[in-house]
Amino acid sequence: MRYANNYRRDFQLATLYSVLNKFFDVLPEVLIGVAVDIVVNGEKSFLAREILGQFGITQTWHQLILLGALNAVIWMGESWFEYLLCLRWRKLAQNLQHDLRLDAYDHVQKLDMAYFENQRTGNLMSVMNEDINQMERFLNGGANQIIQVICSSIMVSTVFFVLQPKLAVIALLPVPAILFGAFWFQKKLAPRYAKVREAAGDVSARLNNNLLGLATIKAFATEEFEKQHIAQASAAYKDANAAAIAVSSAITPVIRMAILAGFTATLVYGGWLTLHNELAVGAYSVLVYLTQRLLWPMTGLAEVADMYQRSMSAIERAMNLIDTKIQISYDGKKLTTSEVKGEIRFENVSFSYADHPTLQNINLTISSGKTVAFVGSTGSGKSTLVKLLLRFYSPQSGQILLDGQASDQINLQDLRRVIGYVAQDSFLTDGTIAENIAYGINNASDEAVYEAARAAEALEFIEKLPLGFATKVGERGQKLSGGQRQRLALARAILKDPPILILDEATSAVDNETEASIQRSLDVISKNRTTIIIAHRLSTIRNADLICVLENGKMTETGTHQTLLQDQGIYAALWKLQTGERTF
Template sequence: MPPVHPLKKLLNYAKAYKKDFRLATIYSILNKFFDVLPEVLIGVAVDIVINGDKSFLAKRVLGGFGITDTWHQLMFLGAVNALIWAGESWFEYLLSIKWRKLAQNLQHDLRLDTYDHVQKLEMAYFENQRTGNLMSILNEDINQMERFLNGGANQIIQVICSSIMVSAVFFTLQPSLAVISLLPVPLILIGAFWFQKRLAPRYSEVREAAGDVSARLNNNLLGLATIKAFATETFEKNHIAEASNTYREANSNAIAISAAITPVIRMAILAGFTATLVYGGWLTLQGDLAVGAYSVLVYLTQRLLWPMTGLAEVADMYQRSMSAIDRAMGLLDTKINIPYEGKHVAPSQIKGELQFDKVDFAYGDQKTLQQISLHIPAGKTVAFVGSTGSGKSTLVKLLLRFYSAQAGKITLDGTEINDINLQDLRRCIGYVAQDSFLTDGTIADNIAYGMQDADDASIRDAAQAAEAMEFISKLPLGFATRIGERGQKLSGGQRQRLALARAILKNPPILILDEATSAVDNETEAAIQRSLDVVSRNRTTIVIAHRLSTVRQADCIHLLEAGNIMESGTHDELLALDAGYAALWRLQTGERAHV
């Protein structure tokens, strides 16, 4: 099946704007119609001046009204000219408003729909994507489409209309001259498309290279502290220079072709204009063509052919836009492998009983979980410990359905989680990660993230429960203090307390802490631990940790290694077993196992 053209994809996407496209096109056509008429009036004026009361206008139009005087004819012509210019200006205004508004609306919708679609893609998709490249599509590529609709679409329509209208006048006045003079028009159009076809792959390379530049810049700006700490500014500058140079070379390859379009079109225009000027003049001298008609054809040839030099710019803009639209539509067409549909549940209906039944999962060829079977009773606190890469975090990511299990099933209160509406499932879970996402908003905004109806008292209570009030009260604006992008104005411990406060405010039946205390100081760890002792009561709590001291009070601890559950039990039971967990405990504390 041949690939669908990007323009067709865009038109299919923009079906809701069909009426706007139609009106904008009509305005463009009418504007061009009025734009062509002044050249016709020039020929009529010449005919009046030369032939007086025997002019075409006197005999065919005004004769019935008794207006044959040359001056009166010119006055009439002036009035018609004023109406034509008013019509052209009016439709110029309408087409400009309509095309620009259409471009803005379509840009807005496409950006929102594409972003919304990206949010619904499974986490596995992002493992093979760079954030900067996605940013390039969501921002620059969609802006490129807007630029094309703002001006390029109107130009293409008007070139086509101009060709048809002028051709009609030519064939009406002098068919033989029309054939010669207009011969370059199809050649120009065919040539423009020929060039455009060769530009397509080059502009695809340009868009990809632009995405690479954006990805590198985004990556470096996020890691600026590390770059400074390792004094690698020059090294990273060279990386950016390499990506930018690739972008420059890709553009140069495209420019080498696009720059040739205008000179080629100019040569074709020269041929057409010369034919009208010389052959048309000869016909006039022979008496086969009226002087007024000759004037009309000379001016119309100029009006028709000269704007075609703009086809180079239009073709360039068109192909850039098609490459950009193709990338945006490709992103929008990416299959969502984890559907959102399913049975609706409310957090208040959930008890929090979880069952993992022979669950397998692998990242590519790397097995991460193997035949995991375990039961987590409602309201209990369960911990997972083990070395890095043992599969601890993967378990909770499967529970949150960031990924789908490749074998086995996970149930919540007896219902398979794949059958539950995805957003409802996630609303039942409070998730605190090692590096929680914070917005560039206020303290209050971040605690109430996802819970817009939360009141000030609830936000304060959640902050109190997370032991965050101590640092919040010292901030100049308290809860109204803005914390910067990703919370960069706060320490790591302060960010984690806000993330915990957010989970507490959510009041979910299931709470997950994924290495939530691994990157904080002892004081913050102790504060978070005190908060957890309170908020985990009568709530299913899953704790993933490297520090065994944070999970010793758990109702059950599972030791994972290489995707398998090696040991399970309470802290004391596992120490008594004197196996893997006990060895880890001794390694971290220096204590001997007590039997």
């Protein structure tokens, strides 16, 4: 309802069209009774006596001609409003679905990285795509059906009570039982469809995982093994659906039995009243047809209840996602690139993943315009330090300051805009070379893109591509080599021209030639900007102003390349291991 409030007029018009469509839909049954009355009573029919007689139209044939014309108008009216209601309800469904999906995606983007450690990408995709699509199914038909069942009940009941109150009471007796049954089944379906949506998310997660890892699956010849995994997830989905179907399939037969009682009562008792001249033949015909018109659509409540519960189970998952609390605030003091000097200070910073300590009491000042490198074994906390600076996570204790301001007091988007980040596995969009270099930068000129590519030494391979800068790189840049992707990521950071540059293992997956070209680029672009480098290859950071060695989350050594070699500590041992050189 919160989302629908933005489309109040669409809801009102859709509801009006549903009501008018049902009004015209009920009238043909009334016309049947009028036609029977005309044929049986001729010039003494109800229509001739009460309405047409005033205009001198009493002949039976003329009455039938007018009735036929009126019937044509009614059917055209019903068809017209059927078109309008379908148009409105479906447009409304698309709008609500669009808004909800955008809100869900926008919210997911704002969640801290810790949230995703316990989530599967495929499951999140299932929520934002398949689950939200379930709302469309209900609004396309279910909402209209509920409105029309209510309208037909009111309209038909009115005709019943006007023509024969006693028969009306008998015919309407099954209605409470039908409604109770529909709601009872709905409650039974709720937990079953919740399991169906969870199982659907599991299937989506497994498929997504396998498609992303297809090269590994092929390399290890585990196609049959992974097929069994998919089969297990699909079987669980099938079984969850079967449990829901066992209940949903029983709704219509149960409701049909209640309808049978009401229809039989009208047929038999109405016939008895007609035989005893307490009910006109035409009125009897109307009531028999209207009983079916009143009760039979209620079998649709079974389908509506099923559709509604499917939709609600899915939408609840989407709403739960949107209700997930955002741990890291986006609000804070505004910051512009021009005012940033680039001094970074870590004060007693500690951080743990769950119960596993990763960083312990880190104290470090990185002066503006200096290049600082972090080295250490895998899991020592190097990348975590950078993620804290980018506020992907918040430290459990201590603080990080940028130019003397606590980073958690700075507007999050502004903080990230002043930092250029090149990751080990850089994300590339399924766009062109130029679009990926200019990613996140509005209105970047072709000249600026070209210069950034040149500075990153990416021109050599770009100009050999069939379409040059207009070449599509494929999903996640799969048409490019690892080194080519890294050069594009570096060109992107160069074009951004940030006061702070972070390189997180940017050369770990490239060959020596590519590493050398990236290193030349770094020597140029790191001048006059604060640069943080995380590296396993010590040759790439030997010219850094300061090198920090992390071990088990603690900073154990700091100094320049030469001083650390002379200290004969962990860094010197790593250098000797990688180069085979003597350290003194």
